[in-house]
Amino acid sequence: MAYAARSLRTTAVFAAVSLGIMALAACEADSGEDTAAPSATASPSAAGPDEGSSTPSTAGPSDGGASDESSSGSGGGTASPSDAGSDDQDGGVGMCETTDLTYVVTVASKPVNHALLTAVNKGSDPCLLPANELVLTIAELDGAAGHMGPDGKDWILEAGQSAYAGILFSHADTPGGKSADKVEIALTAAESPTTVPVGHGPVTVNDMEVTSFFGSAEDALTY
Structure with missing residues (x-):
């Protein structure tokens, strides 16, 4: 136990x-x-x-x-x-109108039968000059002057700036003609013309032609 x-x-x-x-x-x-x-x-x-x-x-x-x-x-x-x-x-530049410019037409010493058209922007603002639409007429003759030389391009004419066009009053090989001492000028056919005297005139007019506007007198009298 x-x-x-x-x-x-x-x-x-x-x-x-x-x-x-x-x-x-x-x-x-x-x-x-x-x-x-x-x-x-x-x-x-x-x-x-x-x-x-x-x-x-x-x-x-x-x-x-x-x-x-x-x-x-x-x-x-x-x-x-x-x-x-x-x-x-x-x-912002508008088209030039006929009344925006002043015009002077003066017979040139050469080429023969030519005159120089000088157009000046008399306004205070620039305008776009239509280069190819110039209308030149003589009150006593029917029809407007034909075009001669190359087409130009519309360009901005500044205030006080000049543009130039050459005028051929008559071709040497064309007989006859009418005497004139003033021309009518419009920038486009839609406008009313302004009358401008021909400096050193009168001139004999037949088959009258005019160039486009150029930037120099030399270019305008080339044609």
């Missing part, structure tokens, strides 16, 4: 010891998990500065937003005003 009692006590002691060891192991396991947790949460905090520093450095150069916008803005700003200025200038 004494042996059996000792055996039970020994078993109880072993059981208690085993329970204590298991409890201690469980505590160590819990403490291990608790200490591991901070290291797991520390890794995102370490990664945070890396992400924060790499994001601005990558976005800034690749976007280049400020420099692109400023360069495109300056290009558009300098281009559009220049285009707009030329359009406004052309659109």
Whole structure:
């Protein structure tokens, strides 16, 4: 009986010891998990500065937003005003009318039977001169002068600027003709003519012709 009692006590002691060891192991396991947790949460905090520093450095150069916008803005700003200025200038100049100009017709020393027509813009503003529509008539003769020389191009006649046309009153190989000491001039057929005396006239007129307007007297008397 004494042996059996000792055996039970020994078993109880072993059981208690085993329970204590298991409890201690469980505590160590819990403490291990608790200490591991901070290291797991520390890794995102370490990664945070890396992400924060790499994001601005990558976005800034690749976007280049400020420099692109400023360069495109300056290009558009300098281009559009220049285009707009030329359009406004052309659109603001009206056609020259017959009454906008003063006229002088003078017989030329050469070529023979020629006269020079000088037209001056007497206004304070420029106007667009119709180069090829000049109408020249003599009151005592039927019909208007024919055209000679090349066609010109309409051009802006500034205030006070002169334009020139050459007049051929008669061909040397054409007999006859009528004497005249004045001509009638209109810039277009739709306008009423103005009468201009012929300086150093009178002249004999037959098969009269006139050039387009030119910028120099020499060009006008070439034909």
